[in-house]
Amino acid sequence: MRIERWSVLLLFIPLLAIFGCTSEQEIEVPKAVKSLENVTVHPPDTEPAGEILLEEEITYEDIEEVTRGRISGNVAVDSRGRVYIPDFQAKVVHAYNADGSYLDSIGREGKGPGEFQMIRTIRVADDTLHVLDYTFQKISVFDLQTMKHIHDMQLSISEDMHQSPPWLDWTRKKKLNYKPLDFYVRSDGNYLIFFGDMAISSVDNVSGRTYEVSLYDPIEKVYLKHDLLSFAWTGQTLIDQSRKGMTVMFRVPHKRGSRFAYTGSELIHGWTEEILIKIYDEEGEYKRAFYHRDPDIPLAVEDALAHYKDSGENVVRAIRNDTLPETWPAFDALKLDDEGRVWISTFTRDPHTSQWWVLDGADGTLLARFDWPRKKQIEQVKNGKLYTRETDEETGLQKIIRYDIKIK
Structure with missing residues (x-):
C-alpha cells in the first residue's frame, strides 16, 4: 500500500476579542465586518504549535465488475465509513464499504421513481441517502440498510402554487429559470432547498443572480417557507464573447x-472575498460570525492561466481578456x-x-494550517x-x- 505523509502545523490560540471590544488600531477590518454584531475578530500571523500526519489508507476506484464514469456532484460518507460516489455517465450512486470493497x-x-438523469447533490441523513436530480427537479430517498428506494419528492416551482416564492416574478422577467441546485437535511427532517439558475444564455442575465433558500416538508411534500435566506451568486463565472462565439467558464478560481x-443545526456561509464566516440558525436567523485577515496573495495573468494548463485557445483568450482583481480571493x-x-x-x-485552515466552528479559532496539492480536492472530513x-x-x-x- 502506498503511504503519503503530509506534515500539518496545528495551532491553538486564545480568542482575541468579540468585535467592539477591541480597537480599530489593533486590527484593521473591512466595512462588512464592522457592520456585524457578535463577530469574533482574530489576530493575523499566528504561529503553529503542533503537527498532523495524513496517512493514505484506502482507494475507492474501479473494480473488475464496475467501471465508474466521471464523478458528478459531491461524495458522501455515512457513520459506518461507507462511501457514496455519484456516477455522471451511468447515472447511479456507487456504494463502497469502509474497507474499499464495492x-x-x-x-x-x-x-x-428512484431513477436519475443528472445527479446534482447527494446527502446522507441517519440511515437514508437523499439524491437531488437537477433535470427532474426531485429528491429521491433510499434506505441504506437495504439500498432500496423509499420515495421521491417533486421540488419544482410554478406560478399557480399555493405559496409561490417572492423571487419568482423578477427571475422570470430576467429570463431565468430557478431550479433546486443544492439542499441539506435539517435536524427535524425538513429540507433546506437552494434555488438558482446555472444556465448561461446571455451576458445580460448573469448579474444580480442569487441563491434563494426555501424550507420544504418531505412528509406533506409542500414548501413551508420560501424567503428563508438569500445570498449572492456569481458561480465564479467568466464569459468571453468574440467573433468565434461565446466562451462560458464556471468555478473560475x-x-x-x-x-x-x-x-445539522446551523447553516454556515462565506463570501470568498474575505475570510468572514457567518452562521445562521435553521430558521435563517443570523447568530454570529468570525473573521480572519485576508492573506492578500497577488494575482497576475500568468497565475490565473496556470490553473488551466493544456486548455484551449478560447480559455486562454477569455482569461487574458478578463479584468483581473489585484489579488486572489x-x-x-x-x-x-x-x-x-x-x-x-x-x-x-x-x-x-492550497493552504487549508481548520477553524473552530463556534468562534473561528484557528486550529490548524497545512499545505495541500490543489489537484487533490478535499471532499469530506468525517470519522x-x-x-x-x-x-x-x-x-x-x-x-x-x-x-x-x-x-x-
Missing part, C-alpha cells in the same frame, strides 16, 4: 462566490467536519498548492478521516482516496 449501486438511469456548509473551498470544525482552502503563491477526489495521471480516471488523520 457494496452496491443505488438507483438507475430513467424517468421513474480568481472569481468570487458564495460557499456553504451545514452542521481570500479563500476557495469551504468544508465542515462531523466535529463542527470549518475547513477552508486559501490560495498560495504556488498555483498548484477522523479525510477523503479526496484525485485523478490518475496515467488513465485520467477519477478516484476517491481516504487518509487517516493523526494529531501529534
Whole structure:
C-alpha cells in the first residue's frame, strides 16, 4: 500500500476579542465586518504549535465488475465509513464499504421513481441517502440498510402554487429559470432547498443572480417557507464573447462566490472575498460570525492561466481578456467536519498548492494550517478521516482516496 505523509502545523490560540471590544488600531477590518454584531475578530500571523500526519489508507476506484464514469456532484460518507460516489455517465450512486470493497449501486438511469438523469447533490441523513436530480427537479430517498428506494419528492416551482416564492416574478422577467441546485437535511427532517439558475444564455442575465433558500416538508411534500435566506451568486463565472462565439467558464478560481456548509443545526456561509464566516440558525436567523485577515496573495495573468494548463485557445483568450482583481480571493473551498470544525482552502503563491485552515466552528479559532496539492480536492472530513477526489495521471480516471488523520 502506498503511504503519503503530509506534515500539518496545528495551532491553538486564545480568542482575541468579540468585535467592539477591541480597537480599530489593533486590527484593521473591512466595512462588512464592522457592520456585524457578535463577530469574533482574530489576530493575523499566528504561529503553529503542533503537527498532523495524513496517512493514505484506502482507494475507492474501479473494480473488475464496475467501471465508474466521471464523478458528478459531491461524495458522501455515512457513520459506518461507507462511501457514496455519484456516477455522471451511468447515472447511479456507487456504494463502497469502509474497507474499499464495492457494496452496491443505488438507483438507475430513467424517468421513474428512484431513477436519475443528472445527479446534482447527494446527502446522507441517519440511515437514508437523499439524491437531488437537477433535470427532474426531485429528491429521491433510499434506505441504506437495504439500498432500496423509499420515495421521491417533486421540488419544482410554478406560478399557480399555493405559496409561490417572492423571487419568482423578477427571475422570470430576467429570463431565468430557478431550479433546486443544492439542499441539506435539517435536524427535524425538513429540507433546506437552494434555488438558482446555472444556465448561461446571455451576458445580460448573469448579474444580480442569487441563491434563494426555501424550507420544504418531505412528509406533506409542500414548501413551508420560501424567503428563508438569500445570498449572492456569481458561480465564479467568466464569459468571453468574440467573433468565434461565446466562451462560458464556471468555478473560475480568481472569481468570487458564495460557499456553504451545514452542521445539522446551523447553516454556515462565506463570501470568498474575505475570510468572514457567518452562521445562521435553521430558521435563517443570523447568530454570529468570525473573521480572519485576508492573506492578500497577488494575482497576475500568468497565475490565473496556470490553473488551466493544456486548455484551449478560447480559455486562454477569455482569461487574458478578463479584468483581473489585484489579488486572489481570500479563500476557495469551504468544508465542515462531523466535529463542527470549518475547513477552508486559501490560495498560495504556488498555483498548484492550497493552504487549508481548520477553524473552530463556534468562534473561528484557528486550529490548524497545512499545505495541500490543489489537484487533490478535499471532499469530506468525517470519522477522523479525510477523503479526496484525485485523478490518475496515467488513465485520467477519477478516484476517491481516504487518509487517516493523526494529531501529534
